Structures are given as C-alpha cells and as structure tokens.
Amino acid sequence: MNRLTDHLIIISFDCLSALDFPIIKELPHFKTILQNGAMVENVESIYPSVTYPCHATIVTGKYPNRHGVINNTLLQPGRLSPDWNWFRSSIRGTTLYDEVKKAGMTTAALLWPVTGKADIDYNMPEIFANRPWQNQILVSLTSGTPRFQWDLNKRYGHLRNGLSQPELDDFVLEAAVDTIKTKKPNLMLIHFTDLDSMRHFHGFSSDEAIAAIHRHHSRLGRIMVALEESGIKDNSTVVVLGDHSALDENKAVHLNVLFKEHNLITTNSRGKLVKWKAYCKSCDGSAYIYIKDPSDTITYEKVKSLLSEMIQDPTSGIEQVLSGSQAAERGADGECAFMIEASLGYYFLEDYEGDYIKTITAEDVKADKKYTLATHGYSPVKEAYGTILMAAGKGIQPITLPSIRLIDEGPTFARLLGVSLGDTDGRVIEELLKL
Template identity: 65%
Template sequence: MTRLTDHLIVISFDCLSEHDVPLLRELPNFKAFIEKSSYCTQVETIYPSVTYPCHATIVTGNFPNKHGIVNNTFIQPGRISPDWYWHRSHIKGTTLYDEAKKAGMKTAALLWPVTAKSSIDYNMPEIFANRPWHHQVPVSLFNGSPGYQLEMNAKFGRLRNGLRQPELDDFVLASTVETIKTRKPELMLIHFVDLDSQRHMYGFSSAEATAALHRHDQRLGSIMEAIKAAGIEEDTTVVILGDHSALDESKVVKLNVLFRERGLIQTNSSGKVTDWKAYCKSCDGSAYVYVKDPYDLVTKNAVSELLTELAQDEFNGIEKVITGQEANAKGADGTAFRMLEAASGFYFSEAVQGQYIEEVTEQDAQTKKYTFACHGYSPEKEGYHTVFFAAGKGIRPGMEVRSMHLVDEGPTFARLLGLDLGDTDGRILEGILDI
C-alpha cells in the first residue's frame, strides 16, 4: 500500500467539542490550521464516551466491545480509586502504533491512554500511582520508556505540579517539542487534558475552560513551529481531534445507595463494599449495571423492577434503560445486565453512602468529590459531537466531511502511513486523502 506521508502527528485535545469551533476559528494558530485543513465538526463519538475507550477506538478503528476498553476503570467494588485500563495488553487486536512499529517506523506517544508497557519507542504513558506504597516517577518509568522519560523529566520536570493542570500539559508540550526536534518520529500521538480538567471542575462554558482553549492555541503554535524547526514541515501530516464533548450537570445519581438498601450490596462498618450481587459502574453520563452471578434471576428481577420504577420519574435522573444486548449493538459492553443513560443535568457516581440524588456544590468541585460537567453520555445526545481537522502531506485541503465517526479515524491514519488495521468497524476517509 502506498504511503502518503512521512510523519503523522496526532494531537488529541481531550473534550474538544463542536461548540468550540467558533472560538477556534478566531484563535490565531487554530485559525491558520483550520484554513488549510480538511475537517469535520460533526464527529460522532462512541458509547460510553469516556477518554480511555475513545482513545483506544482512535488507534484501532473499533468500538469498545471489539477492542475491549469498555470504560476508563475496572469493576472493583470496595476500591476507593479503581485501577484504570492503563496497559496496552488490555486492547484486543492490533493498534496503529503496533502496525507502525512492525513496518519499522519510529513511534512516540505522550500521555496517550492505554499505552503502558507498549512497544512504542518513545513512550510517556498516562498512568498514575494508585497504591499508597507507589510513587509516580517509578510507576511512569516502569510502564514506559525509562531513558526517554528520564531525559524529559531532567529537562522539563520543573514545569510539572504533580498531575495538576495546566502545568501537566505544559510539561507534555515541552516534551513534545523536544521529541519532534530531536527524534522526528514517523508516528506521534499526543494527549492534552487541560480543557477536559477545567470543564469537569468549572463547567462546560466556564471562563476557565475558555482560558484552556487559549492555552491550547499557544500549544498548537509551538508544535507547528517545532515541525518547521525540525525541517520536516513538507513531509508531515498533522491531525487535531477531540475524543468527546461534555455536558453540564448539577446532580449526582448514586444507584448503589439503593442497591445497598435492598441488600444487593454489602458493606462493613466503615461503608466499604465487602460483597455485591448487583453494582452500578459509572461512566459519568452513563452507567453499566452488572450482576455478579449471571444465573441469579432473583437479583436480575429485583434490579429490573427498581430501574423500571426509577425511569418513570425524570427527577430520578435516569433518562433511558437498555439491555446488555442493546448496549452491545451500540458498541458498548454487552456483558452488562443493563446500561443507563443519565437525564439532562445528572451523572452517575459509584458511591454507596449518602442520598440517592445529591446536588453538586462549589465545595464538592473544589475537593474533586463531584464535577460540574462530564462526558460518557450517549453519542445520540443533541449537540454532543466532537471534531476532526487534518492538514499537511497526503491531505487534500478544504474538504468538509459532513459527518463521520470516531472509528473512522484509525483506518484513515493507517492509510496515510501505508498501513492496514485489518477488519475494522470504521472506514477510510478517502475523500480527504491526496491519493
């Protein structure tokens, strides 16, 4: 297969939305990029529309039920902080970076989800210390490229402030610029989280979110300058994309509180889950309901009756209840007993204590107990699209794609690099390619 570009740089601005496009067209670096790009401002995301399944979809071209990353975190009732799908080994099938590596290409990734312990040459995986005896630095080093990460930390570690934003993205940017100039990777995946963090904490259209977009514009400008400085501008394709949008919310739905009251979840004196028959696993704007024993008809009937009752009143925060089979048809985890969609203004928590519905307060957001905006909602929600812009070698400029799906991105990237991801759920966007 003919290779259309020598270098592909994919920049994921987490939570970049269709509603951001008017501002992007005014910001200098985004404006200049968009004017020479082919693009889609109506990209349909996946279900559930949370970060890790989305980014696994981007590099595989498949829905979550096929690539296996069905949520951000594992089902671990009783864990205060469940483990995330950090590792490459959780992805079923091949990925864009695997195929690039097989073809002898130089690869790099910075905080790209689900890449821990992958074969990427220069890898700074998104992973954090999730045990009291763990420390962030060795956890990152052990799961990525040690020498590369030590070099980036030595040069730019002063920019970081733990996992806090915008400092973390500032560190990622400095490392990105250095990597482009000194390594010139043929495939580079970059994940910026500043915008997503601000929207969670302050709301979708908050001043803090707008400020993050301005910072992203500066980051984009720095990356484009680095490409020029590296002497690879004419041979490079750059893609800017989002993984999902977000919606404002002010109320938390805690279904596990009702499961505990009905004896479907057991806790100890401190409120920690010790056993369960049914469990609501949050995807923020949606949720899976799992039944521990698939043959436990008593529990299934109890859950069905409760959900039917709750769904009759919009003030209970549940807009829709679908079966595991129906969830599977949408690309989500078909092993779940039920999948729930939150009503407008609501999202789901896995908490087992307190009230079934709780209001989000300013203090909750500051302590990161709850948020003011989130994602995970159904891609069928109105005004919930993300975006895609591509420019450079191998891209026909000025082509508008009216509609596309997140699963289409991986196959299109593979085609640009002359690679094949096999039988994917997505299609190649041939109309934007200069073949």
C-alpha cells in the same frame, strides 16, 4: 500500500467539542490548519464516551466491545480509587502504533491513554500512582521507555505540579517539542487534558474552559514551529482532534445507595463493601449495571423491576435503560446486565452510602475531585454533543465534511502511513486524503 505522509502528528485535545468551533476558527494557529487543510464539523463519539475507550477506538477503529476497553476504570466494587485501563494489554487486537512499528517506522506517544508497556519506541504513558506505596516517577518509568522519560523529566519535570493543570500539559508540550526535534517520529500521539479538567471543575462554557482553549492554541503553535525547525514540516501531517464533548450537570446519582437498601450490596460496621450481588459501575453520563452471578435470575429481575420504576420518575436522573444486548449493539460492554443513560443535568457515581441524589456546588468540586460541574460518558447521539477533527499537511485534501464517526479515524490515519488496521468497525475516509 503507498505512504501518503512521512510524519503523522496526532494531537488529542481531550474534550474539544464541535461547539468550540466558533472560538477556534478565529485563533491564528487553528486557522492555519483550517485554511490549508480539512475540517470535519461533527465527529460522533462512541458509547460510553469517556477518554480511555475513545482513545483506544482512535487507534483501533473499533467500538469498545471489540477492542476491549469498555470504560476508563476497572470493575472493582468498593475500591475508592479503581485502577484505570492503563496498559496496552487491555486492548484486544492490533493498534495504529503496532502496525506503524511493524512497517519499520518509529513511534512516539506522550500521555496517550492505554499505552502502558506498549511496544512504542518513545513512550511516556498516561498512568498514575494508585497505591500509597507507589512512586509516580517510578510507575511511569517502568510502564514506558525509561531513558526517554528520564531525560524529559530531567529537563522539564520542574514544570509539573503533580497531575494539576495547566502545568501537566505545559510539561507534555515541552516533551512533544523536544521529541519532534530530536526523534522525528513517523507517528506521534500527544494527549492534552487541560480543557477536559477545566470543563469538569468549572463547567462547559466557563471562563476557565475558554482560557484552556486559548492555551491549546498556543501549544498547537509551538508544535507547528517545532516541525518547521526540525526540517520535517513539508513531509508532515498534523491532525487535531477531540475524543468526546461534555455536558453541564449538577446532580450526582448514587444508584448503589438504592442497591444497598435492597440488600444487593452489603457493608460491614465500618461502611466497607464486603459483598455485592448487583453494582452500578459509573461511566459518568452513563453507567453499566453488573450482576455478580449472571445466572442469578432473582437479582436480575429485582434490578430490572427497580429500573422500571425509576425510569417512570423524572427526578430519578435516569433517562434510558438498555439491556446488555442493546448496549452491545451500540458498541458498549455486552457483559453488563443493563446500561443506563443519565438525564440532562445528571451523572452517575459509585457511592453506596449517603443520599440517592446529591446536588453539586462549586464548593463540593473544590473539596472533592470526584464531583464535577460538566462531564462526558453520555450517548454519542445526545444533542449538541459531537466532537471535532481537523487536519493539514502532506496527504490531506482541503475539504469540509459535515460528519464522520470516531471509529473512522484509525483506519484513515493508518492509510496516511501506508498501513492497515485490518477488520475495523470504521472505514477510511478517502474524501479527506490525497490518494
């Protein structure tokens, strides 16, 4: 299969929405991409539409129940901070970076989700120290390419302020510019989370979110200059994409509080979870409900009855209830007993103490980062909830398409680099390509 480009730079601006188009079309660097390349006005995300499953879908062309990353975090009932799907081993089957490397090309990834311990030439994975005894730099170094990361940390580590934004993305930008100039990879995956953070903590259309879009515009400009200075611009393709959108909310639903009241969750005298029969696992705007023993029909029927009552109540925060098989039909985890969708203005948390519903204020968000004012994870068919894709450079046809699906991106990117992802759920969007 012939290669359509020599260097593919994929920039993920986490939480970039189709609704952002009126802003970005007026900004010069985005405008350069749009005037010289392709634009997809609406990209349908996946279910649940959260970051780690989305980014695994982008590099596999598969729905979560096929690539295996069915949520951001693992099912660890009672753990205050569950572990995330950090590692490549979470993904079943092949990925874009695997196939590109197999074809003898060089690969690089900067804070791209689910790349811990991946076979990537220059890898700085997204992972954080989640245990009191762990050191952040050591955790990163041992999960990616040690010397590559060490050099970048030595040069640009002073820009970081822990995991805070916008400083983290400023660090990622300098690492990206440096990597383009010194390594000139054939495939480069870059993940920026500034906009996602600002939307979570301040709201979808907040001044802080708009400012983050403008910062992303500057970051895009710096990357384009780096391609020029490295001498590879004419043989490169730049893709700018989002993984999901977000919706404003101010009410957190704690279904596990109800489960505890009905003796489906048991805690000790210190309030620590010691036993569970049913558990609501949050995906933010949606949630999985798991039954610990799948053969426990009594618990299953009890949960089903509870959900049937709640769906009748417009103040319950639950808009829709799916069975496990219905969830699987939508590409989500078929191992769940049920999957629930939040009503507009609501999202799910995993607390099992306190009130069933908590109204969130800006003060709550400042005090505790588990609270947010806008979030994702909702059904991708919710209204005004699409994301976006634009691309320019070698192999790209100047065209505007009304819509594609997130599952179509991986096969299309693979085709640009002359490789195949095999049996995918998505298809190559040939209309975007100069074949």
